[in-house]
Amino acid sequence: xxxxxxxxxxxxxxxxxxxxxxxxxxxxxxxxxxxxxxxxxxxxxxxxxxxxxxxxxxxxxxxxxxxxxxxxxxxxxxxxxxxxxxxxxxxxxxxxxxxxxxxxxxxxxxxxxxxxxxxxxxxxxxxxxxxxxxxxxxxxxxxxxxxxxxxxxxxxxxxxxxxxxxxxxxxxxxxxxxxxxxxxxxxxxxxxxxxxxxxxxxxxxxxxxxxxxxxxxxxxxxxxxxxxxxxxxxxxxxxxxxxxxxxxxxxxxxxxxxxxxxxxxxxxxxxxxxxxxxxxxxxxxxxxxxxxxxxxxxxxxxxxxxxxxxxxxxxxxxxxxxxxxxxxxxxxxxxxxxxxxxxxxxxxxxxxxxxxxxxxxxxxxxxxxxxxxxxxxxxxxxxxxxxxxxxxxxxxxxxxxxxxxxxxxxxxxxxxxxxxxxxxxxxxxxxxxxxxxxxxxxxxxxxxxxxxxxxxxxxxxxxxxxxxxxxxxxxxxxx
Amino acid sequence: xxxxxxxxxxxxxxxxxxxxxxxxxxxxxxxxxxxxxxxxxxxxxxxxxxxxxxxxxxxxxxxxxxxxxxxxxxxxxxxxxxxxxxxxxxxxxxxxxxxxxxxxxxxxxxxxxxxxxxxxxxxxxxxxxxxxx
Numbered sequence: 001x002x003x004x005x006x007x008x009x010x011x012x013x014x015x016x017x018x019x020x021x022x023x024x025x026x027x028x029x030x031x032x033x034x035x036x037x038x039x040x041x042x043x044x045x046x047x048x049x050x051x052x053x054x055x056x057x058x059x060x061x062x063x064x065x066x067x068x069x070x071x072x073x074x075x076x077x078x079x080x081x082x083x084x085x086x087x088x089x090x091x092x093x094x095x096x097x098x099x100x101x102x103x104x105x106x107x108x109x110x111x112x113x114x115x116x117x118x119x120x121x122x123x124x125x126x127x128x129x130x131x132x133x134x135x136x137x138x139x140x141x142x143x144x145x146x147x148x149x150x151x152x153x154x155x156x157x158x159x160x161x162x163x164x165x166x167x168x169x170x171x172x173x174x175x176x177x178x179x180x181x182x183x184x185x186x187x188x189x190x191x192x193x194x195x196x197x198x199x200x201x202x203x204x205x206x207x208x209x210x211x212x213x214x215x216x217x218x219x220x221x222x223x224x225x226x227x228x229x230x231x232x233x234x235x236x237x238x239x240x241x242x243x244x245x246x247x248x249x250x251x252x253x254x255x256x257x258x259x260x261x262x263x264x265x266x267x268x269x270x271x272x273x274x275x276x277x278x279x280x281x282x283x284x285x286x287x288x289x290x291x292x293x294x295x296x297x298x299x300x301x302x303x304x305x306x307x308x309x310x311x312x313x314x315x316x317x318x319x320x321x322x323x324x325x326x327x328x329x330x331x332x333x334x335x336x337x338x339x340x341x342x343x344x345x346x347x348x349x350x351x352x353x354x355x356x357x358x359x360x361x362x363x364x365x366x367x368x369x370x371x372x373x374x375x376x377x378x379x380x381x382x383x384x385x386x387x388x389x390x391x392x393x394x395x396x397x398x399x400x401x402x403x404x405x406x407x408x409x410x411x412x413x414x415x416x417x418x419x420x421x422x423x424x425x426x427x428x429x430x431x432x433x434x435x436x437x438x439x440x441x442x443x444x445x446x447x448x449x450x451x452x453x454x455x456x457x458x459x460x461x462x463x464x465x466x467x468x469x470x471x472x473x474x475x476x477x478x479x
Numbered sequence: 480x481x482x483x484x485x486x487x488x489x490x491x492x493x494x495x496x497x498x499x500x501x502x503x504x505x506x507x508x509x510x511x512x513x514x515x516x517x518x519x520x521x522x523x524x525x526x527x528x529x530x531x532x533x534x535x536x537x538x539x540x541x542x543x544x545x546x547x548x549x550x551x552x553x554x555x556x557x558x559x560x561x562x563x564x565x566x567x568x569x570x571x572x573x574x575x576x577x578x579x580x581x582x583x584x585x586x587x588x589x590x591x592x593x594x595x596x597x598x599x600x601x602x603x604x605x606x607x608x609x610x611x612x
Contacts, residue, residue, distance in 0.1 A: 007555055161587075163489050164490060164492075164530075165492055166492055166495075170491060171493035171529075172587075173588075286554060286555075304489060305486060306484070306485055306532065309532075309569065309605075312570055313605045315567065454508050455490045456490075457490065457509050458509040459488050460488065460489070461490075
């Protein structure tokens, strides 16, 4: 059974029927409903591609289709993101050589479709789902696409209970919030598809976007309004051998262990003690992984004390002013070298310590997934408080491109509660703009703004609020 | 008595809503909660309600030399009544023994575990480690 988790204190893994997939001809057992990477990982295959120039083995890194580390040839389709593609019985999976080869004519069946809609929502995480549900309930015709096998964004892997107001989603686990949103989505008339990526923006009478579904179907979407809620991607950290299989983004590890129930490793080092690092550290322990320590370059733990306390009382040391100096291992990480930092962030020689680990989780921040917005021509600015380059936008989350909105992490790294409020605001704004129930939409908009403000009243939000104000100011200057 | 180890300005309020004795108050959505010990009965409803797993209940009147500590617990195996575990302090260091007195599994997965420890450890023990017996 390899590293599949069958007992978990919080989660129940309901696996589909057993199927067989073939990796370069070798039969591998899998379960319906799991991704190719999950199935391969559970069978002990931890490298999915090799670097083009130096032929180094690559593991998955992000686990959500954003980093291109797991591209393989699947049923003759080259460059398939195997971390977000579900297994099918008899599936033919091959390692690619170099950059892969195009399929020959007839090997892959290609379909086409056209969709015309009031609103296209790109990305079905907390922001996109909230935008969709709000707009659809106000009578807007909505089409939402998500590139993962199931909607819900990062909520589907959050086993911890959320903070927040009892009047919204507080004290409910992220996985439950995702289920609630999905149920609400199903009750609307919105049309939604998964395994579908928006790959480009084109000039048209309306907003015109190309969406590719199931790696084989091209959908041309014409929309009056667009909400881009594509989330974020995980940051890499520079250190020798940081590309070894076994070194993954914290979110990728969460996907593997909490969505697909695969134990990611036996002994772990977590780099970063912000809320993501603290939470993933705790979740690793719940999945039966021995978490040796967390290292944090800052002089203080960045995340909430209550999250840190959960780890500390289980005996997990959190070393501040420490970072990872290097990883080592043959084809897979076997050891991490950690080192202490001085006040100038320089490594102090002689403080190195070797830690035997087969898993290193990087929780060193996120960068907004803004690529589509920039390609569409939305003006951008680099705002460090928001995590990087973002499409500048106003308080109503409209970018410099008329009718194109942002919501959630793509508009600045924050968290799921604020993402849901931003989603609601954009959904209500779209309803107003396309002439639906104005009074009702205004009310939702006002309430969401009020709640967003309450969420951001904490000193922990000062930084992001500063960034947001920059984005709003830039928008006014540019418009 | 409920002991709330939540000291930061987290925008969060379920603890204030769960307490039917109105013993937990938040002066604002982001300010940390404060317990009114004249009203707190030590019922423990708040233990599983805190998303940060930061509420504990301490009962110093259990026995002459023993106190009860109630903790939220989300790991496997779920402890059983009568078992003895290492009692861990806030740093995860074993400081004594904890005899499990009661376990309530809340429907969303969090177990609320009540254990008897030496009275001097009542404000020290906050988790359990290895099972001893």
